[in-house]
Amino acid sequence: MRHIYKSTKVIYDAHLKEYQVYYRNWFTWHFDSAYKYDENPAWTGNNANKDQAKERAINRAQAMLDTVEIWKQSNISYYV
DSSP: OEOSEEEEEEEEEEETTEEEEEEETTEEEEEEOOOHHHHSSHHHHHHHHHHHHHHHHHHHHHHHTEEEEOOOOOOOOOOO
């Protein structure tokens, strides 16, 4: 089994009010997902509060590190 993601990180963006999950592929970081939060508890939207959004982002980053490739096949044949 080969791990697909070697490194992940969670970035807090106060301006956009979200936690962003990134993974590293070789030398560059790539965006995976964002978890928005809302500071107004009376608003009944899909956004979570700040602690829930942080926890979801961290759980996503940890789950990405546990992602493994268990089987792979290719039909590529090289003509000589």
